[in-house]
Amino acid sequence: MKKISLSLSGLLLATTAMIAPGLAAAQTAPAQDPRDEVATVEEIVVLGRFIPEPLRETSEVAAFLTAEDIQRTGDSTAAEALTRVTGLTIVEDRFIYVRGLGERYSSALLNGSPLPSPEPLQRVVPLDLFPSNILGGVTVQKTYSPNYPGEFGGGVIDLQTVDAPNEPFFNVQGGIGYNSETTGRDNLTYYGGQSDWTGFDSGVRDVPGPLALAFARGRQIGQANFTDRELQLIGQSLVNAPLRLLQFDESPVNWGLDVEGGFSHDTGVGTLGVIAVAGYSNSWSAREGFQEAALLDGGALEAGTAYAFASGQNDVQLNALTSIAFSTLDHEVKWTNFFVRSTTKEARSRQGFNLAFGGEVRQDFTEYFVRQLFSTQLAGEHSFLDGALDVSWRGSYAVSERDAPYETQFGYGQAADGAFIHDIDTNLISFSELNDELYSAGADVSYTLPLSDARDAVFSAGVAWLDNTRDSVRRDLSFVAPNGLSDSQVRSRVDFLFSDFNINPNTLVIREATNAASAPAYEGELTVNAAYVQADVEVIPLVRVSAGVRYEDAEQRVIPIDLLNTGLLFTPTSIEEQYWLPAATLTWNFAEDLQLRLGASRTIGRPQFRELAPQAYTDPETDRRFIGNPYLVDTELTNYDARVEWYFERGQYLTAGVFYKELENPVEATINEVALLEYQQTFLNAPQATLMGFEIDGKTYFDFPEAGLPFIADKRWLIQANYTFTDSEIQVDAADRVLTLGGQGIGEPANFYLTDGARLQGQSEHVANLQLGWEDDNARSQATLIVNYVSDRITARGPGLGGNRLPDFIQEPGVFLDLVYRKDFTAMGRDLGMALELRNLLGTEFDEFQELGDDKIRVNQYDLGSSLSVSLTARF
CATH class of the missing domain: 2.40.170.20 (TonB-dependent receptor, beta-barrel domain)
Structure with missing residues (x-):
């Protein structure tokens, strides 16, 4: 093997196809400067070359799940699939923790847009709601870049949905x-x-009419705000x-x-x-x-x-x-x-x-x-x-x-x-x-x-x-039970106890416990x-x-x-x-x-x-x-x-x-x-x-x-x-x-x-x-x-x-x-x-x-x- 030294411009020209192949493919290679023509060589050794990997192409520390990765593991939801990613764990079968930080320190996006959550305790959307068959890929970025939301402690999870195919299909x-x-x-x-x-x-399971009307009053349901007849109708409507x-x-x-x-x-x-x-x-x-x-x-x-x-x-x-x-x-x-x-x-x-x-x-x-x-x-x-x-x-x-x-x-x-x-x-x-x-x-x-x-x-x-x-x-x-319950009532089946017959001012009366x-x-x-x-x-x-x-x-x-x-x-x-x-x-x-x-x-x-x-x-x-x-x-x-x-x-x-x-x-x-x-x-x-x-x-x-x-x-x-x-x-x-x-x-x-x-x-x-x-x-x-x-x-x-x-x-x-x-x-x-x-x-x-x-x-x-x-x- 022969080793040669290159001038800076020669090095840049030699690494064009290695570091920026997209740029090289889009441009016509310029004529070589005669000053850079050193000798005909059999092999050129340089320190870097293009690595065609998503991990390489991104400027951040990140992990990627492709549709093929998800299919291989057979995971049915995005939450399950993400447990395969380095440093990610799943909690309650739906929330992802990144590097040990709870879901509150990460954000979930769908095609780059934020999502609301139906969970009472979390603002982050639970990822068990996303079936894997809608996903074309998932990006988990662990180092922050300013193009993402600032709520970024553990990382950001960007779910990408499937794209239209080149060839028609139906499965x-x-x-x-x-x-x-x-x-x-x-x-x-x-x-x-x-x-x-x-x-x-x-x-x-619809809120029954009498109860809906009672809720709409904006008053606590009880004897202080409702008549005995109203309370009986509310209780019997359940x-x-x-x-x-x-x-x-x-x-x-x-x-x-x-x-x-x-x-x-x-x-x-x-x-x-x-x-x-x-x-x-x-x-x-x-x-x-x-x-x-x-x-x-x-x-x-x-x-x-x-x-x-x-x-x-x-x-x-x-x-x-x-x-x-x-x-x-x-x-x-x-x-x-x-x-x-x-x-x-x-x-x-x-x-x-x-x-x-x-x-x-x-x-x-x-x-x-x-x-x-x-x-x-x-x-x-x-x-x-x-x-x-x-x-x-x-x-x-x-x-x-x-x-x-x-x-x-x-x-x-x-x-x-x-x-x-x-x-x-x-x-x-x-x-x-x-x-x-x-x-x-x-x-x-x-x-x-x-x-x-x-x-x-x-x-x-x-x-x-x-x-x-x-x-x-x-x-x-x-x-x-304002007057208590009889022995037969406390031993009765639950639907018998709360039957319409027992819901009256003397036996069972509904009240609001809010x-x-x-x-x-x-x-x-x-x-x-x-x-x-x-x-x-x-x-x-x-x-x-x-x-x-x-x-x-x-x-x-x-x-x-x-x-x-x-x-x-x-x-x-x-x-x-x-x-x-x-x-x-x-x-x-x-x-x-x-x-x-x-x-x-x-x-x-x-x-x-x-x-x-x-x-x-x-x-x-x-x-x-x-x-x-x-x-x-x-x-x-x-x-x-x-x-x-x-x-x-x-x-x-x-x-x-x-x-x-x-x-x-x-x-x-x-x-x-x-x-x-x-x-x-x-x-x-x-x-x-x-x-x-x-x-x-x-x-x-x-x-x-x-x-x-x-x-x-x-x-x-x-x-x-x-x-x-x-x-x-x-x-x-x-x-x-x-x-x-x-x-x-x-x-x-x-x-x-x-x-x-x-x-x-x-x-x-x-x-x-x-x-x-x-x-x-x-x-x-x-x-x-x-x-x-x-x-x-x-x-x-x-x-x-x-x-x-x-x-x-x-x-x-x-x-x-x-x-x-x-x-x-x-x-x-x-x-x-x-x-x-x-x-x-x-x-x-x-x-x-x-x-x-x-x-x-x-x-x-x-x-x-x-x-x-x-x-x-x-x-x-």
């Missing part, structure tokens, strides 16, 4: 599923309505047996149906592309386990309540996506609409010892939750000046809704003969609604300035606007006006710098409403802040196929509406009661990243990085004991916290051409793995103060609620993923063994105050082992595809607990079961 897929803990077993349920299987209520009576029924198989199709058509002036996707799924899940609440007795941790519980849940989801695009060589306009409706019908019962009641008790629940999201976006991309000037714009409207009618709770105590009898003081019927509406718009302009034949600079600027409003209302009702002091209704609004400038410049050959700053002017308000006109005065919460959020990333392609990234930025995290609203809410997942804190403030973050990337083959890589974050005023959840064994979870700002860690990610393909065994030699084998270690620490000094709802805005010692050195809530030290698989082009088959491990994390601070605080609530997600097999084949002249999915083969259970020495309290523990699903796709 139909049907599937069935089995779960070892649910399918074919007798599980708890209740009748509900005849159309529950469709995801739409038949009207049985649906009885179909929504109150628990029963056992055999759970059927899970099943679903998906349809998708699209085409592109050349109109002569441009290309019209259309794609549509629709899906329906009906699934059942059952849980049997334990729920306990702890107390300290002589320094030992003991169970003050110990319940065995069982639940049966039916989830129905409908979704539809349509996208219409018109494009020419330099312009494209796209209109995308997405709709999803998810309903959950659940029956639950728990029974066990309760120290506060002094004996055995039972509680029965029936619930029905409707979550619905609709989003429409019009967007355009335009290229001018032979591609030097690019303009993009987008406008979006999205609305989400959550309706929870007839949440019922009925309590029972134990009689002397051991029978469970009605405890009329513990019945509750709730109606709640939440509407979240979001308008957004944005525009971006970028100009590419050539600096030489091989280098260029891209200057960008943009503006963005967001207006998010939320309305939430909850009404609680209960029946009282806590007027806890703001049963509130309005929230967040308005953000933003602008940014950014430059992405290859300052010298092989060294690229992306730097910019974003300005955000935001106002967030939460206004509690005196729904019952009691005269109570609520103080609205208003947070008005302006931020300059700088960010810079340096990328150095220091060796062949190798590059180093260094990044630094300032970002923010805003409290969510529900965290600011002093409205009480019981989470059906944990049976814990939540209430907001109107004294919360924004969290400010400083972020540092470094990552080395090696791209040794196309589609194959090895990366290793470190990260460090400083958080000022992070929001943490804490639990207070408001009565004996009655807990309430709320939120506060911790003074300071740090988070640091490292992550490794790799992917490679290989084969065994000399293996001698056709099964092994005929296949392309895959190994893909990642690991993230994260450590965090809350910093609390003796002089630090926190503002809580109970303290009414007066500073209290922070160490009453927080422990110096404790981990941040939701952060796991270890997160690992492994995929082992093969592809056989001849057999048209693919198989993947998938392992996911997440170590324990804090779900909430332990109840109590200061030195009397109980241990934190800990969840141990554990190890999940899945196997996915796919095969395409032809039958009767039709192209078909089959998929077999085996999930949770290790039988990992859900385990949330408190631990002190050898004492362990099962806060929430149940079996998840293993599952099997089979699907068949017909392609037309």
